[in-house]
Amino acid sequence: MLGYFGFHALNGELGLVGKARLEHRFAALETELAELRSQREELESRVALMRPESLDPDMIDERARASLNLVHPDELAILRPSARAGI
Incomplete structure (x- = not known):
């Protein structure tokens, strides 16, 4: 029983490996959020x-x-190609 709980504490969805995946995903989403906020501010202006x-x-x-x-x-x-061609 100790082995079962030990295995899942390391490899489970909320274990040490899962925590690293969650932190990596969080960092990627934070970066995406910052980009979207800057695009929104530009469009609002x-x-x-x-x-x-x-x-x-x-x-x-x-x-x-x-x-x-x-x-x-x-x-x-x-004429120049633009990344904002649809805006």
Whole structure:
């Protein structure tokens, strides 16, 4: 009986090995949470620029040009691939 409990204390889901797996998973989730929070803050700042009380003319111009795929005849457009292509 002592061997059974000793084995599960080491290798069980809540044993020493399981605790290490849980700590590793916790660290990975903390990293993912930090990335998601930074993405959310960036999106919130972009949305804040589009609110009616604080419209930024440059932001409106940028979004309109991106949506309509248009530029002025005297402008030079430099196209770059972007990780935020859908935003």
